[in-house]
Amino acid sequence: MIGHDIFLPTPLLVISSGIMIMLAAMVWRRSVGRSFAYGLVTLLLSLAVVGHHPGRMSGNGDSLFIQDRWTTYTAILIIFSTMCILFMSWRDVAHDGTTLVDEYPLLFMLGTLGALAMVFSANYMPFFLGLEILGISIMGLVTFRHRPVMLGYEAAMKYLVLSGASSAILLFGIGLAYGVTGSLRFMPPIATGEVPAALPVAATVMVLVGMFFKLSAVPFHMWLLDVMEGAPIPVAAFLAIVSKIAIFSSLVRYFGTGAQPPFLNDILSVVIILTIMVGNLLALRQASLTRLLACSSIAHVGYLLIAFLCPGHLQSGAITVYLAAYTASTLGVFATMTAFVVPDGPDGTVIAQWRGLFFRRPFLATAMSLMLFSLAGIPPGIGFFAKFEVAATGVEHQRDILLCVLVIGSIIGLYYYLNIIRVMMAAPSSPSSTLNRHARPELTALVIVLTIIVVIGGLFPARAIHPLLPAATVPPETRDGIRH
Amino acid sequence: MNPLPALVLLPVVGGGLAWLAEHIQPHTTTPARDASWWVVLGILTVETLLLVMVTFHHPAHAGPWLGHFSVPWIPAMGIAIRLDMDGLSLSLIWLSLILCFLCVFLATRQVTVNAGAFHFLFLATLTGIIGTFLATDLFLFFFFWELMLVPMFVLIAAWGHEDRQRAAMKFFMFTQGSGLLMLLSILGLVIAHYQESGELTFDYFTLAHTPLSPAVSMLLMLGFFIAFAVKLPVVPVHVWLPDAHTQAPTAASVLLAGILLKTGGYGMIRFNVMLFPDAASHFAPIAMGLGVAGILYGAWLSCAQDDVKRLIAYSSISHMGFVLLGIFTGSRMGMQGAIIQMLAHGLSTAALFLIAGAIQDRLHTRDMYRIGGLWTAMPRLSTAGLFFAVASLGMPGLGNFAGEFLVLLATWHVSPTTATLTTAGLVLSAIYALRMVNRIFLAASRPDQHPIQDFPVRQMAVFACIMVFLVVLGLYPQPFMMFSAPSPLSVTAVTSREGATP
Numbered sequence: 001m002i003g004h005d006i007f008l009p010t011p012l013l014v015i016s017s018g019i020m021i022m023l024a025a026m027v028w029r030r031s032v033g034r035s036f037a038y039g040l041v042t043l044l045l046s047l048a049v050v051g052h053h054p055g056r057m058s059g060n061g062d063s064l065f066i067q068d069r070w071t072t073y074t075a076i077l078i079i080f081s082t083m084c085i086l087f088m089s090w091r092d093v094a095h096d097g098t099t100l101v102d103e104y105p106l107l108f109m110l111g112t113l114g115a116l117a118m119v120f121s122a123n124y125m126p127f128f129l130g131l132e133i134l135g136i137s138i139m140g141l142v143t144f145r146h147r148p149v150m151l152g153y154e155a156a157m158k159y160l161v162l163s164g165a166s167s168a169i170l171l172f173g174i175g176l177a178y179g180v181t182g183s184l185r186f187m188p189p190i191a192t193g194e195v196p197a198a199l200p201v202a203a204t205v206m207v208l209v210g211m212f213f214k215l216s217a218v219p220f221h222m223w224l225l226d227v228m229e230g231a232p233i234p235v236a237a238f239l240a241i242v243s244k245i246a247i248f249s250s251l252v253r254y255f256g257t258g259a260q261p262p263f264l265n266d267i268l269s270v271v272i273i274l275t276i277m278v279g280n281l282l283a284l285r286q287a288s289l290t291r292l293l294a295c296s297s298i299a300h301v302g303y304l305l306i307a308f309l310c311p312g313h314l315q316s317g318a319i320t321v322y323l324a325a326y327t328a329s330t331l332g333v334f335a336t337m338t339a340f341v342v343p344d345g346p347d348g349t350v351i352a353q354w355r356g357l358f359f360r361r362p363f364l365a366t367a368m369s370l371m372l373f374s375l376a377g378i379p380p381g382i383g384f385f386a387k388f389e390v391a392a393t394g395v396e397h398q399r400d401i402l403l404c405v406l407v408i409g410s411i412i413g414l415y416y417y418l419n420i421i422r423v424m425m426a427a428p429s430s431p432s433s434t435l436n437r438h439a440r441p442e443l444t445a446l447v448i449v450l451t452i453i454v455v456i457g458g459l460f461p462a463r464a465i466h467p468l469l470p471a472a473t474v475p476p477e478t479r480d481g482i483r484h
Numbered sequence: 485m486n487p488l489p490a491l492v493l494l495p496v497v498g499g500g501l502a503w504l505a506e507h508i509q510p511h512t513t514t515p516a517r518d519a520s521w522w523v524v525l526g527i528l529t530v531e532t533l534l535l536v537m538v539t540f541h542h543p544a545h546a547g548p549w550l551g552h553f554s555v556p557w558i559p560a561m562g563i564a565i566r567l568d569m570d571g572l573s574l575s576l577i578w579l580s581l582i583l584c585f586l587c588v589f590l591a592t593r594q595v596t597v598n599a600g601a602f603h604f605l606f607l608a609t610l611t612g613i614i615g616t617f618l619a620t621d622l623f624l625f626f627f628f629w630e631l632m633l634v635p636m637f638v639l640i641a642a643w644g645h646e647d648r649q650r651a652a653m654k655f656f657m658f659t660q661g662s663g664l665l666m667l668l669s670i671l672g673l674v675i676a677h678y679q680e681s682g683e684l685t686f687d688y689f690t691l692a693h694t695p696l697s698p699a700v701s702m703l704l705m706l707g708f709f710i711a712f713a714v715k716l717p718v719v720p721v722h723v724w725l726p727d728a729h730t731q732a733p734t735a736a737s738v739l740l741a742g743i744l745l746k747t748g749g750y751g752m753i754r755f756n757v758m759l760f761p762d763a764a765s766h767f768a769p770i771a772m773g774l775g776v777a778g779i780l781y782g783a784w785l786s787c788a789q790d791d792v793k794r795l796i797a798y799s800s801i802s803h804m805g806f807v808l809l810g811i812f813t814g815s816r817m818g819m820q821g822a823i824i825q826m827l828a829h830g831l832s833t834a835a836l837f838l839i840a841g842a843i844q845d846r847l848h849t850r851d852m853y854r855i856g857g858l859w860t861a862m863p864r865l866s867t868a869g870l871f872f873a874v875a876s877l878g879m880p881g882l883g884n885f886a887g888e889f890l891v892l893l894a895t896w897h898v899s900p901t902t903a904t905l906t907t908a909g910l911v912l913s914a915i916y917a918l919r920m921v922n923r924i925f926l927a928a929s930r931p932d933q934h935p936i937q938d939f940p941v942r943q944m945a946v947f948a949c950i951m952v953f954l955v956v957l958g959l960y961p962q963p964f965m966m967f968s969a970p971s972p973l974s975v976t977a978v979t980s981r982e983g984a985t986p
């Protein structure tokens with residue numbers, strides 16, 4: 001590879017240098033607050049340069065990275081989510097202050113770096129490296145839960161083992177693909193010459209399985225519930241949002257947005273049906289809010305995959321809006337959870353603790369309800385329009401079974417989301433006078449910002465589609481460009 | 485300035501003001517509560533003035549459509565904010581406003597906990613309902629359709645009676661779940677039109693001319709029908725209604741029975757019959773069968789209730805069966821009967837719910853056996869109750885009779901057997917209405933009766949207005965029948981285009 005072929009998106013550069021500066025600063029003097037500040041500044045900087053890159057992409061598709069509207073969009077989502085998650089973690093620094101160390105923000109930054117590397121990758125190498133960086137930093141982050149100590153360690157071990165297994169499968173698939181095509185280009189292998197036809201199919205399926213593992217689509221979903229429950233709330237948000245956006249973005253990049261080959265179509269349909277049904281049914285019986293959110297995120301991946309499976313001119317809008325809606329609403333729920341926590345009070349991970357919140361903290365309860373409505377796909381939240389768009393793509397392709405599953409899943413989903421609101425509306429069980437309110441301006445501000453995003457996005461979704469429309473039309477172009 | 489968007493937005497904005505008004509002086513409780521109440525009253529008055537303006541202001545173009553408004557909303561999807569008003573929507577909006585005034589005068593002032601929030605949600609529901617009546621963009625219609633559920637859900641779940649939360653969940657799950665089927669139908673229609681013409685639009689008038697194969701047309705029609713049937717409600721999917729109506733606070737019961745049910749009937753007229761006339765006429769025998777089943781089943785169960793609100797709720801199912809029957813007779817007369825029935829049922833049932841709510845406020849029970857005879861203790865309330873119970877059983881000379889009679893007549897032309905069965909429902913309705921009157925008002929008063937306060941004169945004046953409406957509707961329904969007929973599509977498309985171009 002020659003010098004002018006090296007094409008490196010600026011956000012990666014900025015975040016890598018930011019991490020190095022953080023490391024250097026930690027050697028100089030350890031200070032958690034300062035590390036958070038470095039992290040936020042770095043993220044802001046990378047957000048500012050997200051669309052820029054030095055040099056130009058090589059036309060023949062040999063470069064390691066790629067940059068187009070889709071990468072820009074998902075990168076913005078990832079960076080924005082990480083910023084919100086850093087804000088959420090701030091409370092631990094300010095109030096608990098027990099075991100938090102500098103490594104906490106550092107690991108978040110590393111995880112973001114991994115996620116961005118996956119988003120920008122046009123080659124198996126950076127994709128796999130990014131995946132591993134993300135996975136390993138998540139493992140470190142999960143152990144930061146310090147209330148019931150063993151829970152965090154157990155979750156981390158679970159994650160380590162299962163993520164290792166899935167990486168191995170993924171790597172095997174990549175190896176097979178390399179064997180078939182002799183190239184590490186990030187796209188499904190195409191059988192050429194004397195290679196048996198089963199080989200590229202096997203390679204594709206193995207890569208797909210690896211991705212499904214990280215995406216926690218249904219036969220491979222078991223780990224997510226336990227890991228999210230064991231992790232601190234911000235880390236659970238990171239798992240549910242950043243890591244999923246990154247892997248979904250790579251999925252779209254890898255398979256493109258055109259019609260999928262028939263075998264893939266069948267596999268995906270089955271996985272979608274299982275994902276939506278199992279995700280929603282599992283959520284019904286959860287008493288823990290984090291576990292419930294894990295189930296709901298499984299179900300939402302299923303809805304998102306419907307849009308992925310239905311190419312057409314509605315698809316790009318559906319995927320972009322759905323990603324934005326899922327990100328904003330889920331972030332909102334997690335932000336409300338962190339704002340809910342008061343020192344020496346309940347930590348908000350059990351649904352029963354939310355009882356009577358409408359009477360104690362009406363603002364928080366209203367924000368939470370709006371977020372849950374949005375997740376359930378009810379106006380005025382942006383989730384309403386997102387679900388509408390996904391249904392539109394399904395109707396366009398007459399995927400009747402998938403649509404039925406979508407409807408049934410949504411109705412089940414409605415039940416468990418509404419159930420939380422119902423609990424919040426129930427009369428408080430104990431006199432709440434003992435609970436002193438701790439004003440946390442940064443969390444309140446975060447919740448307000450996310451609420452505004454969700455509501456405005458729901459009322460004026462046109463602005464949300466408009467700049468993002470080219471997102472899905474670009475990948476086919478670049479794919480064509482690669483073939484030339 | 486176009487009054488239609490103001491009609492839709494004013495209530496929710498005003499509701500926000502009412503909420504704020506409560507928070508201006510958080511320490512003095514009573515005046516603050518009244519502040520939000522006064523704001524609501526003011527908003528409703530302004531809204532009424534606007535509506536008067538719309539009613540009597542004749543648009544420049546001659547045509548049955550009284551107003552048109554359109555701005556793009558989501559151009560990429562062909563979605564616009566399109567509002568159109570014809571006689572049907574206008575008369576239903578009038579009904580909504582009258583009932584809101586009723587609630588504000590008689591019920592919402594009794595709310596003591598979080599009155600500001602209550603008023604906000606109350607008016608937000610009104611926005612959803614008015615939006616549903618006006619929207620002629622299918623996406624916008626669906627948006628409002630879903631939007632009105634949210635505040636209603638909160639109203640029931642937070643201010644309702646003992647078993648409120650289960651009832652609220654049931655209400656929401658049923659209506660929202662069926663709404664998803666309607667969403668699929670809307671999308672199916674839009675995509676069919678898109679594949680036919682290459683134009684992605686949610687415009688009602690454009691979509692009405694989509695050529696569809698009979699099977700597809702039937703399928704899409706059924707999607708709409710199920711959503712509206714849940715709201716109306718039609719018998720197998722009515723189970724949410726008795727609980728929701730019984731557990732809701734009085735004002736919410738009035739809104740539910742008076743207007744929310746009518747959105748189902750409105751939707752059937754506007755979307756089932758007018759968008760898919762052929763499929764609807766094929767489906768008519770089944771729909772009419774369901775209508776008769778609803779009439780008989782609702783009336784039968786109503787006869788067996790001890791809970792007053794539950795009794796009225798089941799009688800609503802029975803009355804809404806007439807609406808379903810009338811709409812699907814396929815004749816003009818049946819349609820007119822259905823509309824008159826909707827208006828009259830809205831007025832009489834709302835009044836009955838208000839009276840039941842007033843009784844519950846005073847006696848803290850809804851059990852008819854424990855209420856005992858009220859005639860001597862509360863003569864005014866009992867008179868009003870007697871009047872509306874008699875109206876609800878279909879006494880000639882009152883609005884309900886006019887509606888039911890027209891529906892029966894139209895049904896007779898289609899199927900005499902059905903009409904005969906339906907009259908059995910009328911007998912049953914006499915039984916339950918008189919049973920209620922006997923138990924609550926005319927029975928011997930209970931020996932342990934505490935002195936209770938009767939309706940003040942002011943409130944009786946409000947009820948008197950409703951009585952006058954019902955009598956006028958019953959004695960002279962002709963103008964209402966002409967006025968509230970839905971505008972036919974062929975006319976609409978042309979005139980609304982003309983309205984849009986200048």
